Amino acid sequence: MADLLAPGLDVLFVGINPGLWSAATGWHFARPGNRFWPALHRGGFTPRQLHPSEQDELPRHGLGITNMVARASARADELTAEELVTGAQILTGKVERYRPRWVAVVGVTAYRIGFARPKARFGPQPELLAGARLWVLPNPSGLNAHFTAETLGAAFGELRVAARQG
Template sequence: MLGTGLRVLFCGINPGLLSAATGHHFARPGNRFWPVLHRSGFTARQLEPAQQWELPSHGVGITNVVARPSAKASDLSSGELRAGGERLVATVERYAPRWLAVAGIGAYRTAFGERTARVGPQQRRIGATGVWVLPNPSGLNASWSLEDLVAAYGRLAAVALGYRLDDSG
């Protein structure tokens, strides 16, 4: 789901097996991306994975660092992530979103060679595009609660969309 004029291009690590089978990003039922996207203010209502085509109307797009599907992101090699980072830079240069938001700190560190990166805005820019690292919304990422994910994504929404949500989400 790419296009020009995007405020934020969200970038997952790679498609899971269900996402690959359906062709829909973050398709696994336990993935919290779609509820977090809505509750943090990026979409007016919670979209389902099959409704990903609506994202550009909200000023956002979606892609992956690596195109190869796998059962777990940890199945990817460092070389695949680095090559994916190079492809991602080319994609960002082509479409020029205001922000690139990579959902997965470990994948970002490897893909971009930024071993000390933390969640939040990065010093790195790709042309005029700012880079923001977000926690992975996978249900397997138990160290981040739904509320914590909403807060992290909400910080990006405040900057990218120009407003701040109240605590009720």
């Protein structure tokens, strides 16, 4: 699945890995029930809610998407720790190359494993990634019942405020 990358993005969103639906369509966060696109809009990143098929509009808003692991799976918990660690290394190279101001990983467990930060929490992280500020967001998958559309939108909104401030 192709990355949505451009030099100097405001925020690069990092999914854990493509789901089977996304792999089939070629669109990030494509499965009906995934709450990424509504959260992106509710958080103030886009003027309207985009459909996954409109993902190519994101760079015009200073946004991009990549995945930590390229391999598609039905569930993110099918990934191995080794895949997440390798994916974090590959992500670091992408950030070095494209230099986004912020990197937002959507999934705290994947972030904890991939970057060896077992106590990481949601929100801004104290360390940088290849010069970019880091933020961890909740996983917007419909399987993540701990967060509602409203609380996801609020979490994305906190990142949006921080990204506007620098």
